Amino acid sequence: MAVYTQVSAEALADFLTAYDVGDLVAAKGIAEGVSNSNYLVETTRGRFILTLYEARTRAEDLPWFVALMRHLADAGLPVARPVAARDGGALRRLCGRDACLIEFLPGVSLSTPTEAQAAAVAAAMAVMHRAGEGFAPPRANELGQAAWRGMAEAMGPRLETISPGLRARVMAEVTALEAAWPHALPGGVIHADLFPDNVLMLGGRVTGLIDFYFACNDLRAYDLAVMETAWAFDAADRFLPGHAAALRAGYGGLNDAELAAMPVLARGACLRFLLSRAQDWLDTPASALVTRKDPLSYLRRLEHYAS
């Protein structure tokens, strides 16, 4: 359950007085998510999401994320707008954490999206990429290709406790991708984590793109490759070619170099999530309330592309 920081009703009511959002009616913690604490807050004026940023999200990056969310919402995308307090700021402190009150968006996250739903989200991603063209300054991808060797080496032999042979497999992949990475493809602002649990939908309509806390500047086609690794496999890690084709068709407009690079980009995406999940796996005790995501699911997806 992703409520690391407990907020009392008194503290929340006091926090809300900084905003022009009415009075507190109800609040409850949201179980989904692993990185930050989220509450659904209802006031006399409507519903909001309150996010308290935990250790993984760096405080100095928050103004960039807030500005990006506003920029994309202004461009007409279904992105939640951070609410400005009476003093104009969107970021405040609450219970010792940086906190942000965010517009509530309707919709639900899908556990088994259809091909048509995957295509609709990829189309929304293409619009998001175009809308990001006017956004500055750039923000480097801290979990991008240049970071993978360091992440793998920092875990070193501990990778073997997840699965025997994992360390050598990961290091070989790091080296292979260093040689094959297509650095020259078109770049821009990307979401970098657009998994089904970061999209809200009502039927075939995309009603929310959420969780921009890994957003950065990187290769646009890499963003689509991240989507493919998350949307085009079933729960048993079997590849779903129809979903992959729907994603590419929905996104549209990939040039020949991007299309040719997709298998390498998807291998990179698999390695990125294998590495971050392995970090979480090793750093989170099995007894913690947060559900650890399985790194080996991403090893199986990696082998689909590497074999």
Ligand SMILES: Nc1ncnc2c1ncn2[C@@H]1O[C@H](COP(=O)(O)OP(=O)(O)OP(=O)(O)O)[C@@H](O)[C@H]1O
């Ligand atoms: N703007 C919003 N409108 C409606 N619901 C939202 C909104 N933002 C977040 N949620 C809900 O809160 C849940 C957790 O949000 P989010 O995915 O941002 O958390 P997180 O801990 O940062 O995520 P992650 O596990 O991907 O790191 C979502 O699954 C969704 O149910």
Ligand SMILES: N[C@@H](CCO)C(=O)O
């Ligand atoms: N979407 C990620 C978690 C946040 O990076 C995963 O499934 O591993």
